[in-house]
Amino acid sequence: MADALSRAAEGLRAYGLIVAMWVRSTMAYRASFLMMAAGNFAATALDFVAILIMFSHVRTLGGFSLPEVAFLYGTTSTSFGLADLLLGNMDKVGRRVRDGTLDTLLVRPVPVLAQVAADRFALRRLGRISQGVLLLGWSLMRLDIHWTPVRLLLVPLMLVSGAAIFGAVFVAGAAFQFKADDAAEVQNAFTYGGTTLLQYPPTLFATDLVRGVTFVVPIAFVNWVPALRVLGRENPLGLPPWADFASPLVAVVCCALAGLAWRAGLRSYRSTGS
């Protein structure tokens, strides 16, 4: 246990060191960075523009008002943005496996996961987070919510758990790239696809789909399940009330499974080459 903790600490330290190097590398091209960040902000903002256009034709979407949809959008964008910033480049691990540069990471005295996670760290991804936070702030001002301590606590809990769940998907996706070249596309379906799904109210989708993202790939716990409680709405699957607080638990389980997948992937790489 103490060994695992010291390894985790070592990994975080290495992650920080490598991230700092990438940030400095990025700043070698300051103008390019600023344009990329602005572009990232604008591209993600277009998602919300699409929602605004819908609301110019209807008053509610699946029974949800604009500030309510903005709340869903803001929470998932912030969570996903955080995971994308911290781990988003893990899907490049497949390329490292194919061109053999993963080997240069394996001969260093720090955990490979930390090195891969920090690889090509892209500060421009702050664009998505800042946009998510802005919309979340706006929705919180506009929403007419009766704030209880529980509801208040649920919002930050939801953001952190959501980021951890998306992070687990990134790690698991990277782990599968040791086996399959195109695992990145499958992973994108869950990450980018998942966050697009979660921007909209669950009432818009078929029950089977909602069931799938609740019980199979539990990204519904990123925001849908706890957000419905904050917004004072019924869960379409009729989950028990405690499920609204289950996000951190789901996040821990997802991270543990992703960690195991990563270990298995790395082990198979070391026994088979590439």
Add this chain to the structure above:
Amino acid sequence: MDGFIELDRVEKVFDVRRRAGLLRRERHQVRAVDGISFSVPRGEMVGYIGPNGAGKSTTIKMLTGILTPSGGRLRVAGVDPSRDRTRLARRIGVVFGQRTTLWWDLPLRDSYGLVRRMYRIPDARYRANLERCVELLDLGKLLEVPVRQLSLGQRMRGDIAAALLHDPDVLYLDEPTIGLDVISKAKVREFLREVNATQGTTVLLTTHDLTDIEQLCRRVMVIDHGRLVHDGDLEGLHAVGESERTLVIDLERELPPVTGIPGVRVVRTEGPRQWLAFAATRSAAPLVAAVAERYPLVDLSVREPDIEDVIARMYAEPKPYAVPHDERTS
């Protein structure tokens, strides 16, 4: 255990899946390393050579802990590399000739700063090591230059320095002189000799450039098809390779190819000059005497075999010999 690097019947078998038809895939096994045993004492500098796909890189990957062996026993500095990869990483330095570990957009010095923190190198030691590398590898003017602006030779020197800042006990070099110009090659070789002599660093070197081996290594190991086919000095390699020396003779006038001298065959004629091949292990003196006795000899020279040909001949199967064996050795 007497060796610092110790391999005992080490194997690495890969499962390869090949597409055979639209959906069907054939599986077959490739023995990349097929029972290799050797031992390298501390402080030795060894050349590890072989053709592409012979198993060189696979061996290095097992020695660094990147790959787990399929069989056999392997120890580096008393450590099982695949099990204690991270612990071993502090004691080894690795240079992959064609994959730089330097930071492209940052000054060279920044890459070394990261190594210092990642390996937790004490300040005084880091400064001393960097100073030594900078001096011997002539990096002084390059430290503040972004790596992307360095030439290939400069970058390679930078990479070698990066692998040595943490005082590794073992240094693995995979093609360290590939693509370098003559001056850079000389600098790299001189530096390696110096590190090996003064720090006692054990060095294992794979290369295609046999001058590297000639100038650096007393011992050379040759691997082919996953097996060690030679382990000894360079001269021994000639004997194993059944290589030939060439006697070039200038006669008084143009004559038909020399005949009647056992163990010799004429490989080329050009006017009065003839090229005579004979086994490298034989002495040239009786041969010269025999030729001089029968032919009007004006001048002669002896050419040593090209080491590259020697190894090529070892790999060639079957051996390309037109001359029967007994005739050559009689």
